[in-house]
Amino acid sequence: MKDVKGQFEAKRALEIAASGGHNLLLKGPPGTGKTMLASRLPELLPPLKIDQAIEVAAIHSIRGNTIKTGEFFKRPFRRPHHSASSVSLVGGGSNPKPGEISLSHYGVLFLDELPEFDRKVLEVLREPLESGTINISRINRNAQYPANFQLIAAMNPCPCGYLGSLQKTCQCSVSQIQRYQSKLSGPLLDRIDLHITVPDLPNSFLTNDDNSPENLSSEIIQKRVIKSQELQINRQGCLNSLLPEKSLKTYCSINNNVKPLLEKAIKIFKLSARAYNRVIKISRTIADINQESEITNIHINEALSYRGDIKTQHNL
Amino acid sequence: MSIAIIKTRSQDGIKAPQVTIEAHISPGLPRMFIVGLPEKAVKESQDRVRSALINSNFFFPTRRITINLAPADLPKEGSRFDLPIAIGILAASGQIPDEDISEYEFAGELALSGEIRSFHGALPFALATKKSDRTLILPKQNTQEISIIPDIKALGASHLLEVCNHLAGINKISNIKPDL
Numbered sequence: 096m097k098d099v100k101g102q103f104e105a106k107r108a109l110e111i112a113a114s115g116g117h118n119l120l121l122k123g124p125p126g127t128g129k130t131m132l133a134s135r136l137p138e139l140l141p142p143l144k145i146d147q148a149i150e151v152a153a154i155h156s157i158r159g160n161t162i163k164t165g166e167f168f169k170r171p172f173r174r175p176h177h178s179a180s181s182v183s184l185v186g187g188g189s190n191p192k193p194g195e196i197s198l199s200h201y202g203v204l205f206l207d208e209l210p211e212f213d214r215k216v217l218e219v220l221r222e223p224l225e226s227g228t229i230n231i232s233r234i235n236r237n238a239q240y241p242a243n244f245q246l247i248a249a250m251n252p253c254p255c256g257y258l259g260s261l262q263k264t265c266q267c268s269v270s271q272i273q274r275y276q277s278k279l280s281g282p283l284l285d286r287i288d289l290h291i292t293v294p295d296l297p298n299s300f301l302t303n304d305d306n307s308p309e310n311l312s313s314e315i316i317q318k319r320v321i322k323s324q325e326l327q328i329n330r331q332g333c334l335n336s337l338l339p340e341k342s343l344k345t346y347c348s349i350n351n352n353v354k355p356l357l358e359k360a361i362k363i364f365k366l367s368a369r370a371y372n373r374v375i376k377i378s379r380t381i382a383d384i385n386q387e388s389e390i391t392n393i394h395i396n397e398a399l400s401y402r403g404d405i406k407t408q409h410n411l
Numbered sequence: 412m413s414i415a416i417i418k419t420r421s422q423d424g425i426k427a428p429q430v431t432i433e434a435h436i437s438p439g440l441p442r443m444f445i446v447g448l449p450e451k452a453v454k455e456s457q458d459r460v461r462s463a464l465i466n467s468n469f470f471f472p473t474r475r476i477t478i479n480l481a482p483a484d485l486p487k488e489g490s491r492f493d494l495p496i497a498i499g500i501l502a503a504s505g506q507i508p509d510e511d512i513s514e515y516e517f518a519g520e521l522a523l524s525g526e527i528r529s530f531h532g533a534l535p536f537a538l539a540t541k542k543s544d545r546t547l548i549l550p551k552q553n554t555q556e557i558s559i560i561p562d563i564k565a566l567g568a569s570h571l572l573e574v575c576n577h578l579a580g581i582n583k584i585s586n587i588k589p590d591l
Contacts, residue, residue: 145561149538152559153425156534161556164590190488191424235486238424 096135096313099128101296106132108291108401110316113139114323115380116334118224118246118286120209120403123293124260129249132293133205136247137170138313140203141321147201150241154193154200171202173244177211185219191231191238196223199244209248210278217283220246224286227337248287252276261295288336288373290403323383335376335383343372347379349390356392360399374398413437415502415509418516419495420539421487422532427539431481432492434499439475445496447480450488459490460497462523467571472504490520491530494548497521497571498578507575516540517574519550525571529553537563548574548584558590 096106105121109132112119121129143151148167155162155171175184175195186194196204206212223229227243252258253272258265267275284290327334331346338346349357361371377398378390387394415434420427430447443457457478464471478496480487495517502509518536520528529552537557540547546564549557554567566584568574576582 145559149534149559150425152556153534153538156556157422157425157532159531162559164555164558167559190422190486193425236423240424 096139096316097310099131099135102128102132102293105129105291105293106311106316108289109136109139110320110384111377111380111401112136112245112247112289113316113320114334114384115327115376116245116336117288117377117380118336119248119289119291120284120287121247121249121291121293122252124258124262124295125251125256127293127295129293130205130207133203133207133247133249134172134174135313136203136205136245137172139317139320140170141317141324142168143170143201151201154197154240157193158198160198171199172205173199173202174205174207177206177208179212179216181213181216181219184216185223185229186231186238186240187233189233190236191233191240193240194229196220196229196242196244197240200241202244204244204246206246206248209250210275214278214280218280221282221286246287250279252292259292259294261297284403285367285369287403288377289401291401319384322386323380326383326386327380335380338376340372343375347375347390349375353390353392353395356395360395364399364402366402370402374402377401413503413505415499415512417495417499417502417512418545419492419518420516420536421485422489422535423485425535427532427535428485429539429543430485430487430492432495432499433477433479433481434496434503435477435479436472436500436503437475437477441473441475443476443478445478445480447478447483448486449480449492450486452490453480453487453492456490456493456496459493459521459523460500463493463497463521463525463571464500466523467525467575469501469506469575470504472500476500476503489530489532490528491518491532493521494519494527494571494574498574501575507578508580509578511578514545515548515578516543516545517548519548519553519568521571527551527568527570527574533557534560537565540565548577554587555590558587561589563587563589 152162173195184195223242229240229242231238253267254275255266257263378394381394381397382390413436417432419430421430461471498517501507520530527550529550533553534557537547541563548566551567551569565587577584
């Protein structure tokens, strides 16, 4: 992580994603480090436990991918090209074999250039994102494969890529921008908890090495992630992103200090029930990173900044 | 009775359901029949197995050979059944001893020379073999991927003759080393 210059907001979002198992969308002009950041997520996650490693290796074995000796406990990182078919993504064939979503089980599925993916292909992701498994039915056989993956997606804000850039001006018309952004359906974006912009860096960042204390290595961040994950598991048996709606009252209780801010946010941002629940879960993760038991306004404010709708509405 | 029974497994999702191979050698015109819903690669097994056996200095029985892949209503696919079919024919024709064969499960593709080639899905196979408390005999190239399983009883072989020698008690193959 130290090798990625600047981008502290994005690194913070990555740490939140790692701690709570949240999905993340990185938006920004070309060349700002979105791919580099995404590929760092596996090293922020705790190493696989033995039974998880065996499950991951078994899925890879069916596809003929052998996992090398030193890498058994590393989190999988899959990056399918945007020309991938639904079958390759989700799995299939007459004797169904696992797809990319199963190969990224307990790991990270990275979809670079998200709007370039076929819309139908993206729609098939909705169900496994909710349930963590995929059922493939064929005429003679059914197979169920695990697909408990973390989704990271990256995209440019517009077809030419430079909307909001400091370096170049955007060449796209308003209708082009709207068409591009509407390629992603509301329901899919709704299932991505964290949306963050990865902007151009000021030139000084590019030429100088960053040895400041804020620029942390993956190792240090991983330790924090492990601690906050332990907190979550001890409290509720799973990571925050997997909490069912009915458990939110028990584990993510909001006290009266925080209610006014939330009510205002719901009104102004027109938060759907799902969006509201996601804000609560992210606030819980932010509090857990700080090892704090109460969710406060500070946490809620930060969580609100990661929502998607305001940015798409104002083309940022 | 010249029927040999050899245990192996097929692939169904992440499970590896048991397949029992029955090899029967009987009087009749020299021909091999493979039944039990074999798909293309399994049907082609007979040609690979025949050459592998001959090139390993065994004789290929000039009688009617029936290979049944049970359960008969589960489609079988892939090249992994070459080795168990070959062992079945050798055991049924008395060319290798069959006392301990029921302790083992076999899988692997055979080259015409008798060498054993790797197959896909060795890890789910090995996990299931461990549950049924048998020893797995599989291609050497597949041993690395299953070395993550604690206390797995598995032997890696690179040639049909190595397997036959082991079953005859000569030059026994040692268990794979765990690798965590």
